[in-house]
Amino acid sequence: MNILNLPILEILISMVFIFALLSVLVYSLVEWYNHKTKARGKMLKDSIYQMLDDPLNANYGALLYLHPLVRGTVNYKNNRPPQYLDSTLFAEALIDIISRQWEDEGEEVGIVVNTDGSKEFDLKPDPAKPELHKLTDRELFQEGMARMSDSPFKELLESFCRKSKGRPELILLIRQWFDSQQDRVSGWYKTKQIPKNWVFAVLVTLFLNVDSFYLYQVVAENKGIRDGLVSMAMQADSTVLQKEAQEQIQWSLDHLGQTNLPLGWNKDIAPLSWWSKDQPTKPESKALQYHYRRNFKPQWYDYALYVFGLFFSMLMLSFGAPFWFDTLNKLINIRKAGKKPQAVHTPTPKTTNS
């Protein structure tokens, strides 16, 4: 007997596929919520504001978002901040803002107040001030920094300036700094998704009445349903997670519709069936008696099992769609038992003749 053809593996694949389908719903709802609340863009904005906050001078993050290079990426229709910012664009905009502090200082103005209270103004150019076109980009950046009060942020910029010989190197250093910060922000962002995953896992579980224990019972007993699920699971493709939320939901609902699983709310399935007046007669078949009892004549442990089934579903769905697709892929690989893992090109170690 081949262990890989045992029903337990099919049941596992079926259950994991069910969780994957439902998790796609959770995943797309979380993404939809993030889109509506501009969560990704706001987090990026907050992180940049924090990075560039200099209370002794200005919040350069706020100024960066007003800079045409970044402002141009804002969706004007709904004022949606950019979800991603290219590190080169970030560096270019920041260098420009700092450099412009020199130019934005303006010129000395001579003021004459006339006897009638009117005023006349004239510029008093500073002969010691270098002309703009005679300065290199790096010098302009230094002049801009010189207009800042001493602060930790200024010291950081000075250190970048010291380490670089020209604009390309300066850009590279700022890009590296930005990228390392953004790696951390990605971590924070993922952490922030956990409570949202939970909330939408609860909603999907309740909305579709997902009792994992009962689903297990149905899948374990019904070979037809199981085969259908395994067949769909073999064709499932995790690239669905890269599609639009609407397509993800459609994909998930289409597949759930083909499974014939006891999901949703109707008077033939617990808990609505508990109050249904149209109760069927007790079936003769022993196999069907469990379903009859669970749905129409529940004992106290059926209630408890139902509630635990819901909680278990919530917990499973909160793991997220990527986790379930990953698990599904591993199980399918086991079932195929001959399928080679994707080829990973590794350089052949050099042999040395000593």
Next chain:
Amino acid sequence: MEKFTNAHIHVFTGDCAPDSFLKVIPISLVRKFPRRLKWLIQTRGVRSLIVWFASWGSRRDAQLRNTVEKYISFLEIGTTATQLEIFIKGFKVAKSYSASPRIVALPLDMDYMDEDQEIVMNYNTQLKDVKRIKKYYPDNFFPFLCVDPRKHQGENMLRWARKFFTRGIRSKESEKVHPFFSGIKIYPALGFFPFDPALDELYAFAEEHGLPVMSHCTRVGSQYVGKNIRSLIPQQPAMIGVPGHPDYEQARQEIIDRIARYDEKGWLKYTTAKNNDYACDLFGHPQNYVPVLLKYPRLKICLAHMGGYSEILKLKKGPDEVQEVDQKNWFGLIKEMMQQYPNFYTDISYTLSGLQAHKKLSRADARFIRSEINAFLDTPVQSTGEADEPIGKRVLFGTDFYMTEQEAREPELYQMAREHLPQWFKRMAGENCERYLGF
């Protein structure tokens, strides 16, 4: 080309205010959870719902509804546009009246509005952005520099502020030279007295260089929302002025007595429910400017909004409890002071919206406000030596854009002024503003 100036608009955004900004709304729930509400209001759908509920919930209290809607409106524009975009909105309306209008924009330093709260776009950042707008619109954008004596004092304040007035740019279009900032803005209700000695050097500089001062002057509006209100209002605050001058001594005594009366009433104690509502009136009281006007007689000071149209309505409906304790009607007091001090100005911004009936103002009330404002403008000067000149020559045209969006849209405000103050509209926006700004 006809000179045309709107002497009072705002371009600062929601990022310039602390998260607790909504505490200025006199609703206890809002005052308990201002940050969460601000977060909610930043969602478009929620904003619309709140406006609807606020209108329904405060249908019997026009002033409350007015305040709620005003701040919702502020957040609506303030959270969706940049300072430059807000300026352009106001500028476009003014362009209907002149090919090259002048817009006076009044930044606000809200860094000390609530000590416990951080501000996303602190005042320095706000100013950098304002300078950027000046660079783009040198002949049309005339910002004032907002100062707060808690941030800089005396010589330090002057050293910090001087560069904003003595550095500038040449317009490529008109080839005229403009300093970056054209005047001084103070907003005492945020927690300081305009007679604070820390402002002395700056006033002296402003008088010498012909820099006008603009100050907010209504009982409602933005205010200090922190918990340290008691420490900001001593029983006998230090005061610049002219000791020994009878007017100074009288004003000083009345100011001290007023503080004592407010204290007796318990209005100087911070509570979440009251939230400095009355206490902040003490900062912006028109009488507080008497010591400054006496010490700096050539300094042009404008108390904006004529004290607010709710003060005008009190002349019809009788004084409320606040006025009884205060013992002054601000609209009346401003009129008296304009008759007495030749460089004392006011503007019609915000109060303009009371010229015409709207959903919050009955026709009878609007008619009363119109007649009072017309009478105000025609009031002859008595003791300033300006023979045969009404005090209307020192009233400026302004709209308080975008604070007035719920009362009336910007073009409507211009239209109201033109329709209801036909003899004064051009004069207020023309020669009066020219004289005030020193152009």
